[in-house]
Amino acid sequence: MFGFIKEKLNKAYQAVTKKLASLFTSKPIDQAWLEELKVILLAADTGPIITNKIITYLTKQMKAQSLSGQQVHDLLVAYLQSLLPPPGTEQQPIISLIVGINGSGKTTFIGKLAHKYAHDGKKVLVVAGDTFRAAATDQLAAWTTQSGTSIHIGKPNQDPSSVVFEGCAQFAENKFDHLIIDTAGRLQTKTHLMQELAKIKRTIHKRLPEATIHTWLVLDSMLGQNCIAQARQFHETTKLTGLVLTKCDGTGKAGFLLNISHELSLPIVYITFGEQVDALASFDSNRFIEELLKS
Numbered sequence: 001m002f003g004f005i006k007e008k009l010n011k012a013y014q015a016v017t018k019k020l021a022s023l024f025t026s027k028p029i030d031q032a033w034l035e036e037l038k039v040i041l042l043a044a045d046t047g048p049i050i051t052n053k054i055i056t057y058l059t060k061q062m063k064a065q066s067l068s069g070q071q072v073h074d075l076l077v078a079y080l081q082s083l084l085p086p087p088g089t090e091q092q093p094i095i096s097l098i099v100g101i102n103g104s105g106k107t108t109f110i111g112k113l114a115h116k117y118a119h120d121g122k123k124v125l126v127v128a129g130d131t132f133r134a135a136a137t138d139q140l141a142a143w144t145t146q147s148g149t150s151i152h153i154g155k156p157n158q159d160p161s162s163v164v165f166e167g168c169a170q171f172a173e174n175k176f177d178h179l180i181i182d183t184a185g186r187l188q189t190k191t192h193l194m195q196e197l198a199k200i201k202r203t204i205h206k207r208l209p210e211a212t213i214h215t216w217l218v219l220d221s222m223l224g225q226n227c228i229a230q231a232r233q234f235h236e237t238t239k240l241t242g243l244v245l246t247k248c249d250g251t252g253k254a255g256f257l258l259n260i261s262h263e264l265s266l267p268i269v270y271i272t273f274g275e276q277v278d279a280l281a282s283f284d285s286n287r288f289i290e291e292l293l294k295s
Contacts, residue, residue, distance in 0.1 A: 107143075227256055
């Protein structure tokens with residue numbers, strides 16, 4: 001299932017995986033080895049905080065006992081896996097509130113997610129909650145037509161919370177399985193826009209108090225460490241439940257996900273690559289680490 005790591009993230013991980021594979025098999029495990037590992041991890045965009053945690057952990061293990069390259073490899077795999085919490089179990093009915101900055105790939109992700117749910121035989125309603133960008137509604141309408149899913153569209157410049165309230169009512173009345181809500185892209189530094197997101201979430205809770213709500217932050221993999229500040233601010237405002245990584249066919253290395261996921265205890269739910277409607281994959285943290293370190 002996770003062959004896409006090598007196929008679709010080839011640009012991002014090829015150099016890193018080759019260097020790591022060589023490091024575990026061809027060099028003595030000593031202080032110089034740890035320094036080289038540190039350089040490789042930083043090149044993978046893991047950032048100084050997580051990288052130092054990894055090096056500190058391995059240093060303690062190596063001081064306590066003599067370890068082979070394979071043993072250190074296994075310790076590193078287990079430690080990295082511990083940094084990435086597993087995704088939660090989905091329950092029915094499911095509401096997915098999709099948030100993120102402008103250009104992160106929210107609309108495209110929603111189109112792919114709607115297609116996935118429809119392909120699984122679910123009845124899907126998409127709410128066009130971005131009432132400020134007409135193109136966003138047009139894009140969503142095109143995606144839902146392609147996947148055969150339903151869409152609720154408000155009036156131009158209608159209050160987003162009002163549109164979401166109407167969508168929630170339609171969701172409940174017509175017994176949909178999934179409700180996917182688009183929101184306008186916004187910079188995490190714009191306080192009034194972030195407060196609008198909080199209002200949207202309160203509206204959902206008010207109209208559908210018993211429903212399971214996922215609040216997923218869409219992150220552009222090309223932005224690297226810049227995504228960390230985004231995640232902190234969105235999480236503070238909307239209490240995120242998961243992360244989505246987009247544009248994974250580029251050159252971003254995505255090591256920053258270790259920082260975000262560990263610091264905020266948030267699972268990475270999906271990744272996307274390419275423009276095809278089925279270019280979407282569920283994220284498996286254990287398989288991700290295995291592929292990253294595989295020789």
